[in-house]
Each structure stands twice: as C-alpha cells, then as structure tokens.
Amino acid sequence: MLATQNGLVGDLNYYTDTQIKMRREKVKAAVNAVHSVVDPILKYVHDKDPRFSHQTWNSGSYASGLKVTEPNEFDFNVPMEGLPNLIWKTADKPAYYTIDVDGQLVETKVPLPNPPNGYHNVTIDTVSDIWKPENNMKMGDYVVPFKVKTIFKVLVKNAVRECKLRESVRVLKKTHGPAITLMVSSGEERISVDLVPLVPANGRGLPPNVLNSWPRSPVWPPKHKVEEVRKIGTDSVAKDNLYWLTSFSRCEIALLDGIDSDEGCRKQCLRLLKKIREDHWQSPALSSYHLKNLLLWECEKYPNSHDWSRDMLGQRFVGLVGSLLKCLRGQNCPHYFIPSINLFRNKENSKLKEPENLLLIADKVQEFYENPCGFIGEWKDGN
Template identity: 55%
Template sequence: MYEWARTSADTGLVADLNYFTDTKVKIRRDETQRAVKKVLEVVDSILTYVNLRDKRFSHQPRSAGSYASGLKVSKPDEFDYMVQLEGLPRFEWKSVSPPRHYNINETGQIVRTSEVQLPIQVADFGTRPPKGYHLLWFTDNSHGDCPRAIRYSGDMTEDDDLVPLKVRSIFKGLVQEAIRECDLKEKVRLCNRTHGPAITLKLLIGSDGGISVDLVPFVPNNGIGLPPSVLETWPRMWRRWPPADKVEEVKRVGIVSVAKDNLYWQTSYQLCEMALLEGIDRDGGCRKQCLRILKKLREDDWCRSTKPVVSSYHLKTLLLWECERYPNSTDWSREKLGERVLGLVRELKKWVNDRVCPHYFVPEINLFKDKHGNLKDPENGRGFDHVDKKLSEFLNEPRRLLRD
C-alpha cells in the first residue's frame, strides 16, 4: 500500500475507533454516579451490620474490578468490593506443607480425613497446592494482641489453617442476616451461586434487571509485599516499563489472599494490577481506551456467552504485556490508536491459537486453564475456535465491524 493510502486508512480507523468509543463504550457519568450512590448505601448498611456481629469482617469495603480501574464499559450494572479480614493472628503462607487431615464431603462440609484428597502435587517433604494457591497457617506464637482462641477459633480454622470455605460460609450467613434485619429484602437478593469467591448480591434497582454487586473476603499480605519468587523475575531484565517509581509502588502494594477456592487461598495480584493501571495514560496515551474498546467488542461480538473463554481479566493481562512490548509514550499516542488496537487483537489471536494466556506476574500460570491444568474450553460452540474466527473477521475488516 502506498504511504498516502496507508496513512489515510490509519486515520479512518482512528476516527472509527473514537466514534465507537463515544457511542458504544462510554457510560454516562450521571447514570454512574446515581448507581454508585445507591450501591454504596446498601453495601455500607450490610457491612456495618456484619461488622457489629463479627468484628473480623471490615465494615469498609475496598472498591475493585473494572469500575475502580476506570475500565467499565456499557451500563454501570456490576460492581466489585473486597472485604478485609481484620485482627488476624500472626500467620504464614504455606506453599509446601505436611498433608492436611481434612477435606470437603459431598454436602460441602469440612470433615476429618486420613489425608486431603485433592489434586495436589507431591513435593519432597510434603504436599503442594496448585500453582497460584497457598494455605494460610496460624503459627504457634500467633496469639499477640488478638488471641486465636477468642477471635479465630474453629469456626474459621482447621488444623490451624484459615479455611476459605469456612470464612466464606460465615460471611455469607451474616450478609443474609443483614439483608433481613436491615429491611433490605425488597431491595436486595442474595444469589445462591456456588462457584467463585464472591458473595453476589442483586440490587433490585431500575428496570434493566438490577445491579450485581460482588463482595469478596480477602486477607491482607501482612506487609510482605510481593513473593520472593516473583521478585526474582519481575520487573523483567529487559523491561523499560513500568517506570521505576511505579515498580516501587507495586512492590509496596503487594499481593493479597482471596477466598477463591474452598480449601486453598488464591494469590491475588489485583491490587498490583490496579496500581499499574492508575495514571497509566498521564502521558496522554490511549492505553485504557484500547482496553475498553476490546472489552466492548468482547462483550458484544467475540464472546457472547455466560462462560466466555476470553474474559475481561485476560484482556487486562494482554494490555500489561503489550505495555512492556511497547514502553514508549509515542507508541501509545492518540494517532496510534488504530495500530495499537490491531496489535492487541493480533496478539490475542496468537494467545487463542496457542491456548496460552500467561499471567503477567507469574508467566508459568496459563490463565486459559483451571487450577487442575484443564483448558477452560466449553463444548457449546463458543470456545476458542469460535473466538479465533471472530478475531479473524475483525482483523480483516475492522472498520466495517466497528460501524455495524
């Protein structure tokens, strides 16, 4: 293609992408403010009640997810909040440990067993949780200011392990009680979803099915920052992104433990990722715009499924890797919007073809697989092959699909 023709085509694609952003991606600020106000009123009422009944759960939620990062697209109908466990005794993370003598029975209850019948790897001197997961173990000298016998007894622990299933069950029961005692039954429904770490509420607001709110219990990192295994490889030796001050901020923020699994805590880098995204476009770049465009295309065309193989989290991971590949501000100028979006889609297509989505901080974790190493490819015709076809269609005629 001649240079003048290529430039003209690039300009047209940038114009279409900006139009797509203005008409289909952006959410109305006044609508969002009203939704946030209503959500916070309900969440504050529930968590205040929960905290009065059990001081271990903080009454101050921490906003997370797409809205907190300024990446929400379409309607403000989903919000995520993290609820911290407070007053914890001294604890240790255990990635290798002696066998645990408890498990979950068929009815979902913790029971004593001769050994934990889990899909765990056998190490030289114990058992190892799946990659990206760990145990939280209260040490023998963990009484301190918050005696374990008073605050963290067997209702949350087993063999001195803080058990995610027990934490989540207690929290869910208190949330359910709060809805009843705070006269919120006409406004709020507690969803009986069994999978995932969140307690999901449906706020019966508006005429479009209401607002979904996820409340996720988590354990802070006890001031340890990032794991040593991550610090050995991140920031990567060749990197020119993120800048040094952002690296230090991420190290301070560190990781948290989320009640993702029933028996193991998931190592979550969500707060680190939020720190990386905060102020990412202070140079006037288009990084967040690119991500929001991809998220909207994913929702509306690429992955129209209740269990999409490409999630919003996969796209956020994609952007972080692409920022390392293109560290210069000039690479993300507004004039390069079309080039960057197409580059992101090409890389995503490669990931989909290879069935590999490398975790940004722990690349050996494939985010397209579950904790057992099984590929999350549904048998409903909406799996990786379907997404690959959709991505090819976009790359072949991006402007036509943006205008549809």
C-alpha cells in the same frame, strides 16, 4: 496504509464516544444505590463478627476505570482484620482436611496436596483478641477459605433480613467462586454486586517466584510503579474451598492508575476491546480479565510513550487484537505476573476450560483483524 490507519483512528474515537462512555449521572446514581445497601450490610456483619471489616476495597473494572457498559456490576473486597503480618513461607505442618461428598469440611488422615500454581495456604499461629473467642475459620494453623466464605454468607443473608433490605436486595445462590453476589434493585435497574472476603497482604509483599522474576523489562513498568506494586503485595482471596488464590488485583489497579498520564491511549484500547467482546465475541471462555492481562503484556512489549500516542491508536489497537488472536489460536493466555499459569485452563485438572469456544472466538477475531476498518465502520453506521 497511512490513510487506512487515520480512518481507523477516527472510527475508533467515534466508537468510543458513542458506544463506551457512560453518563456520569447514571454512574453516580448506581454508586449511591449500591452503597445504600452494602454499607449497612457490612456494618451488621462487622458488628456480629469483627474479623470482617466494614470497609471495602474496590476492585474490578469500575475500580480501574475500565467499565464499558452500563454501571450495573460492582466488585468489592472485604478484608479480614486482626491477622498478624504474614510472610511467604512453606507451612511447618501439612494440612489434614478436605471437603466430603456432603459438602462438609472434614479431617483426613491423608495430607492435603500442595496448592496448584497460583494458589497457596494461609497459616497463622498467633491472632489478635478478636479471633480468640472462636476458632471456626481455622483447621489447625490453617485459615480455611471454605469456612470463611460459609460464615460470611450466613452473616450477609442475616444482614439483609435484619436490616430490612429484602425489598431492595437479594442474595443470589452460588455454589462456586469467591463472591457473595447481591442483586440490588434501584428503580427499574438491577445491579450485581460481588462481595469477596480476602486476607490482606499485611506487608508480606510479592510471592518469591514473582519477586525473583518481575519486572522482566528494565523500562516498563516505571521504577516508581515497580516499588509501589512490591509494597502493595498480593492478597489472598477465598476463590477455592481449600486453597487461597494469590490475588494481584490491587497490583493491577496500581499499574493501571495513571497509565495514560502521558496522554496515551492504553486504556482506550482496552475499553474498545472489552466493548467489542461484549457486543460481538461474547463467551464465558473469554473474560474481561483475559483482556486486561493482555494489555499489561502489550505495555511491557511497547514501553515507550510514543508507542501509545493518540495518533498511534489504530496501530496499537490492531496490535492488541493480534495478540489476542495469537493467544486464542495457541489456546494459551499467560498470566502477566506468573507466566507459567495459562488463564484459559482450569485449576483443578489443568485442562482448557472451553477449547471449542476459544477456537470459535478466534475465527471471529480473525475476521475482524483482517478488516478492522470494515467492521468498525459497519458497526458505526448501524448505530
């Protein structure tokens, strides 16, 4: 068993060095290409509507140092400005609006249902001067994600035209999700850039249901990380048209920042799993976010530095694969901060997104789990 583990550690390290590490020159070129279009676009948007910041917050795999393929995808959050310090509270008045069959926001006589688990409404009754001239993002006291996304997308498209960027960037047509997606051309490379409007936490901290139940372990995360996450709080992302998604993105980035300061192998395990997913288990049913969420659970399960030492790479990696397999077989991927949320389920109807594909992936993961040395060795020899 020890010899097998040692062999697996060697193969995993070789696989990391040859298949995962990106060339710094290529990353730098991609970053420069992205900012050459994103910066003028957001400056234009901010000049036309100062409620949108011209500064961005990095998010996604690149921000967490977890990108495993080519530097061809970047995610940026665009915070809203001029909002008061928000607090977690139940809205004083129900919301009376919905999206009609023509895709328009309309007032209704029936109140909007309570937000699904993991979502919430954003209500404001006082705003700064930059919000007062127009009320086109609100319905009553509610800031409506649909309005925010619509206004933002129009401004981004106008920016591409007015800033004469059409030869290097185009706005993709997407009807769902929070992001405005740009496709940036850099020589022969095509780089996808997501711009996501959000309402920043503004000091309101974590939602009450999280604050009262997290952290679950007295050991992990470390106390200074717990305090950092509580201070950061959760932002509100315009993922849905009617409700704001409670976003833990900055909390997750904080937890992952410096997570291997003890010379551990946590990020390496996750990057390996992401690379194998992209190369061999590719399916919309299983995302990189599922895997990142899974790593946070593993860190809570194994909180000590010696559990993640470099010579434990094989054991920890196989354990992570086993946890993934359990989630796939049980068709349940619990959210790290809100375990009652199953990330495999749709928000709208709580049904599994792709149950058949989850089981198909589970079969592939099962084969790998039973013989990781064989698969990694085969892939290594084939490259």
